[in-house]
Each structure stands twice: as structure tokens, then as C-alpha cells.
Amino acid sequence: MASSVVSFLTQPVVALFVSVSLGHGLGLLRAGPIQLGGVCGTLFVALALGQLGVTIANDLKDTAFALFIFALGFTAGPQFFANIRSGWRYGIFSVIEVATVLLLLAAAVVVLRFDPGTTAGLFAGSATESAVLGTAAEALSRLALPPHEIVRMQANLATSYGVTYLFGLVGIVVFTTQIAPLLLGIDLKAAAHKLAHELGADDNDDYEPGLPNIVGRAFRAGPVAGTTVGDFERSRHNAVTIERIKRGKDILDTTVGMMIAPDDILFLIGRRNSMIAVQDRLGDEVPVPAGTNVPITSRDIVLVRRDVFGLSIRELHRAAGIERNRGVFISAIRRLDRSVPVLPGTRLEQGDILTLYGTEAAIERAIKELGHPLPPTDKTDFIFLGAGIVVGIFLGGLSLKVGALDLTLGTGGGALIAGLAFGWLHMHAPRHGALPTAAAEFLKDFGLATFIAAVGLSAGPDAITLIAQYGIVLPILGLLVSVIPAAVSLLVGARLLRIEAPILLGAIAGQHCSTPTITALVSQSESTMPVVGYTVTYAISNVLLPLMGPVVVGLAASLL
Structure with missing residues (x-):
């Protein structure tokens, strides 16, 4: 035997x-x-x-x-x-x-x-x-x-x-x-x-992984009436975007120069903590009006644009300008199959896999600026x-x-x-x-x-x-x-x-x-x-x- x-x-x-x-x-x-x-x-x-x-x-x-x-x-x-x-x-x-x-x-x-x-x-x-x-x-x-x-x-x-x-x-x-x-x-x-706080963790959601990172909510304009969409978004370091406005019966797409009216209902998307912090500057929260909501999607891209290598996320937003980075957020970074903290001070490197989260139009715009989408293939x-x-x-x-x-x-x-x-x-x-x-x-x-x-x-x-x-x-x-x-x-x-x-x-x-x-x-x-x-x-x-x-x-x- x-x-x-x-x-x-x-x-x-x-x-x-x-x-x-x-x-x-x-x-x-x-x-x-x-x-x-x-x-x-x-x-x-x-x-x-x-x-x-x-x-x-x-x-x-x-x-x-x-x-x-x-x-x-x-x-x-x-x-x-x-x-x-x-x-x-x-x-x-x-x-x-x-x-x-x-x-x-x-x-x-x-x-x-x-x-x-x-x-x-x-x-x-x-x-x-x-x-x-x-x-x-x-x-x-x-x-x-x-x-x-x-x-x-x-x-x-x-x-x-x-x-x-x-x-x-x-x-x-x-x-x-x-x-x-x-x-x-x-x-x-x-x-x-x-170190994480020095890199901007106070404005980041990654330390609460059990909750959604990017959220959408609707508010009455309230105190921000009379300001432009761009001024409001800049005051929140572009961590919140006004995607659409309901004005009377009309649903309006927004631009940075659009003036916010007193009776407007604003549909916002942004990072969770920033959305919580912004409530005090707006009117009452209301149910999302029909037709105001916009589909939110997520895409993975490979970062290949040379002039952004070494820039921090904060610097990237500044370089892109408010119009080009509106409505799109970096929700995750993978480097050598390791998760890198997504903080305003995190520096980007060639070959990083960025998970972009936002509206389809905004993500398509960002892909053209930053790199190539990862092809959805398992072959x-x-x-x-x-x-x-x-x-x-x-x-x-x-x-x-x-x-x-x-x-x-x-x-x-x-x-x-x-x-x-x-x-x-x-x-x-x-x-x-x-x-x-x-x-x-x-x-x-x-x-x-x-x-x-x-x-x-x-x-x-x-x-x-x-x-x-x-x-x-x-x-x-x-x-x-x-x-x-x-x-x-x-x-x-x-x-x-x-x-x-x-x-x-x-x-x-x-x-x-x-x-x-x-x-x-x-x-x-x-x-x-x-x-x-x-x-x-x-x-x-x-x-x-x-x-x-x-x-x-x-x-x-x-x-x-």
C-alpha cells in the first residue's frame, strides 16, 4: 500500500x-x-x-x-x-x-x-x-x-x-x-x-465607506438666490454641482453664468459630506422634482495625459476650470491594483485607473481630457x-x-x-x-x-x-x-x-x-x-x- x-x-x-x-x-x-x-x-x-x-x-x-x-x-x-x-x-x-x-x-x-x-x-x-x-x-x-x-x-x-x-x-x-x-x-x-487631513481629508468621504460617496438632492434656492451657479459651486470648492434647475414648470440645464432666482428648485449632485455641509446655505430640502433628476453613471479610465502627471486632484480641478470639471468626480484611484486615497492633495500618476462618477455627458468630456476608457472585455x-x-x-x-x-x-x-x-x-x-x-x-x-x-x-x-x-x-x-x-x-x-x-x-x-x-x-x-x-x-x-x-x-x- x-x-x-x-x-x-x-x-x-x-x-x-x-x-x-x-x-x-x-x-x-x-x-x-x-x-x-x-x-x-x-x-x-x-x-x-x-x-x-x-x-x-x-x-x-x-x-x-x-x-x-x-x-x-x-x-x-x-x-x-x-x-x-x-x-x-x-x-x-x-x-x-x-x-x-x-x-x-x-x-x-x-x-x-x-x-x-x-x-x-x-x-x-x-x-x-x-x-x-x-x-x-x-x-x-x-x-x-x-x-x-x-x-x-x-x-x-x-x-x-x-x-x-x-x-x-x-x-x-x-x-x-x-x-x-x-x-x-x-x-x-x-x-x-x-497626514490625510493635511491632504484634504476633511472634505472627503472615503473614511466612511459604508455610505454612498456621491449623492443627489433637491433644495429651494433660499439664501443663494441672486448669485450665479458658478459662484455657488466655487464657494463649495466644486465638490457640489447644480445640475438642473426647476423654474416654474420649466426644467433648465445649467451653465456657470446662470443667475439663480428666488423661487428656483435646485437639483445638486456632489460628495456626501459637502452636500450635508451645504444645507445651511440653501432653502428647504424638497423631493426631487420629476424631470429634474439626471442619470448618474460610473466609468473606469486609464490616465495617460502627460501634463496632469504629478498634479494633485485639487490642482487638476483648478487647471481644468469650472466648466470642464462640472458634474464629474473621481470616486476611486487604483495604482498597481492597490487603492490610493482619493484626497484633494493626492497626486496622480501615469497609468492610474480612475473611477469617474457623474453624468454621462460630463464623464465623456473628462475621458477625452484625461485618457482612455477601460474596454469592457474579459478576453x-x-x-x-x-x-x-x-x-x-x-x-x-x-x-x-x-x-x-x-x-x-x-x-x-x-x-x-x-x-x-x-x-x-x-x-x-x-x-x-x-x-x-x-x-x-x-x-x-x-x-x-x-x-x-x-x-x-x-x-x-x-x-x-x-x-x-x-x-x-x-x-x-x-x-x-x-x-x-x-x-x-x-x-x-x-x-x-x-x-x-x-x-x-x-x-x-x-x-x-x-x-x-x-x-x-x-x-x-x-x-x-x-x-x-x-x-x-x-x-x-x-x-x-x-x-x-x-x-x-x-x-x-x-x-x-
Whole structure:
């Protein structure tokens, strides 16, 4: 019976899906804000099954990683290029991450004689960046070493990653949520809410998510009679719009120069809190007159207009002028699939997904001014996807000789660069090259899970050898290599750049590409303010760290 179970489990397809299933189940284990995660859980299960001698074909492993890394680049492309141009103030933390980690890894190679596989695994695990495994594994395969030695180093890569990832994750979460606020002498929740108010949260509705954001109500003109529609709207910072007026039996569309008469009934739409505040300036509230109400709709658009990048929402309204922004409101902002607080002081970036709320005519006008509507499709453009990966593989085959190092992007690096470029192209021409969010997330999640399972299964008995050789050294290094770059960034951000603490801590989470860390920060601060810093460094580090995989391998090989 036992032999038949072992025989069943050693079938490659069975071993793959057992690793993915049990690994993601194991990944649900949580201790406070720390969760193992499906990727690390899959690796642990695959390492265990690998002791039975089961392996996965390299072609499947390479295909899975190419799909994952292309989708990663595709979703990050719009924000990556925007942040490269204008996000240096936060993007410097990604550079600090790479420079500090490379110095620490060089010391580990010289002192502990780590081989390139173990070194790259330490890099991937401590920086909590799984994509490094693919680019580093490919770089290891190109070393001028016997095949069995390359296999051993690739096994060390997976094992070192698995051991150091958990400690790197614990280190960065505890540092950003507990230690860093103490070092800065702040209460994170209070600091986040203070910053939100400085950015205009007092006039915003986002902190009451259980109620509708934009509402419509009707009032008698009362005290505002004798003023123009434009004067009234400007007095409320354009947070309320008079859409229509009932004058006698007539229903009138409004313009900014229209004078309000004493007996007018005004139909207003606007932000909820502003609508409540404006009641004192108007007459009695009345039922919405028949024919006065206007259909309100919601549309998602991609922001591509260059001259508004970096403007705050308040500045955008001023630049547009009262006539062009009447009747349309930004009700949500998504950046790298993260919600960004919609506050008057929130700055807009290229590739932001804006949810516009208002009248159909006003939204159509805003779309022409700001960007492209997201096409309502759930179909993947496989022509675009296939062409993108082929281009990536071609780019990955190019190489550059720098001294003793033979640098090349490899399949993973090439697919990442192609994904960035194709994602940027799709942003500017959204009708072509569709890769819906749900499809991209599946490619990233399943592609990475399959790749990680294949790596873990291939590691086999070599995993035990590495753990026995280094013991407690790897966990300690995983913790140090995670926390030291974060500490350097905290010092630079707080003392030199004077970045607000909630945003700075979010940027540090982003330089590690750590989703659990930003989740913990948002939870602890009870605010989305840390996301503002997170998205910039995440977009840059998500590209920069995987590209460092071959560099780490080459560095370790040259120092041995």
C-alpha cells in the first residue's frame, strides 16, 4: 500500500498539483500579521516531495516562469515608466535596497564561502522577491561548471530561498510596523490620519465607506438666490454641482453664468459630506422634482495625459476650470491594483485607473481630457501575449561581456522587459493587447506556483545537505539582509528626504515587494496613506530585483 502511494505521488503531474494545493493550504497559517503565503508553502511541500526523487521537466518550468514574469511586467509597465521619470524621491529606496544587499551578499561570499546558488537564494528570500529564483536559476545554468554541480547549486538556490524567506518576511513586517515607528517616535495611526487631513481629508468621504460617496438632492434656492451657479459651486470648492434647475414648470440645464432666482428648485449632485455641509446655505430640502433628476453613471479610465502627471486632484480641478470639471468626480484611484486615497492633495500618476462618477455627458468630456476608457472585455489577446513572450525570449538571448562577467537577461529578464513594454503600449492603446486583470493575476499566481513547485521538487536530497551545512546561519542572515536595507532607507528617508512617516514606511515595504508588509501597515494605521509610497518603490523594485538575479550569481562566482 505504501509503495503504491509513493508511486502515485511521484508522478510529475500529481506531485505538481499536490505541491500547489497543500502548499497554499500551508500558506494560510498566520501568526499575527505574518502569513507564510502560498509561494513559500508550495516550496516547502515541494522540497518534502522532492525527497522521493520526483522531478518536473525543465520545459514546463521555463514556460510557467515566462508566463509569470511577462504578466508581472505587463501589470507593472505603466507605473514603472512613470516612476522612472518622476518618482526618484521614492525610487531611491529601491536603489538603496539593491546596493545594500549586494554589499551584504559580497561579505557573505567572502566570509562564509557561499556558492552562487546559496547566495542568490539568500538574496531572493531576504528581499522576499520570488521572481529572482527564475532569473538566478537560468544564470546558474550558464556557468562553466559540470552539470551535476549546476544541479546542486540550483537546489541550494531553492533551499536557501525557502529558509531565508520566512525570516526575511518576519523581519520586514516587524521592522516597519513595530520598530520603525518607535525609532521615529510616532504613533502610526495618528500620523497617518494627520497626514490625510493635511491632504484634504476633511472634505472627503472615503473614511466612511459604508455610505454612498456621491449623492443627489433637491433644495429651494433660499439664501443663494441672486448669485450665479458658478459662484455657488466655487464657494463649495466644486465638490457640489447644480445640475438642473426647476423654474416654474420649466426644467433648465445649467451653465456657470446662470443667475439663480428666488423661487428656483435646485437639483445638486456632489460628495456626501459637502452636500450635508451645504444645507445651511440653501432653502428647504424638497423631493426631487420629476424631470429634474439626471442619470448618474460610473466609468473606469486609464490616465495617460502627460501634463496632469504629478498634479494633485485639487490642482487638476483648478487647471481644468469650472466648466470642464462640472458634474464629474473621481470616486476611486487604483495604482498597481492597490487603492490610493482619493484626497484633494493626492497626486496622480501615469497609468492610474480612475473611477469617474457623474453624468454621462460630463464623464465623456473628462475621458477625452484625461485618457482612455477601460474596454469592457474579459478576453485575453493571445496574439499579443504570445508575441510578447517571443520578443522577451529573443531579448533574453542577447548578452553583454563586462570584464569576466557575461551578462544576459535570460528568458526571465527578457520576458520581464517585454512585459513592461507591452503593458505600456496597451495603456496607450487599450483596445488592443487585452490582458484582463483577472487573467494577469492567474498567470502570475499559477505561473509562479508551478515554477516554485518544479524548483522545489528538483532540489531533492540536496536541500537537507545545505541545511545541515549552514544550520542557523541562513535564518540569521535572512533576517539581517532584510532589516539592514530597511534601516538604511528609514535613516535616509527620515533625516535627509524628510518624507512623511506613513508614506516612508510604505515605500520601505515596496522596496521589498512585500504585500504582507503593506497589508499590515494599512491595517495598523487604519489608513491607505502608506500605499502612496508603496506603489512607487514596488513598481521599480519589482523590475530591478529580478534583473539582479544574474548579477548576484556573477558576483558570487567572481568572488569565490
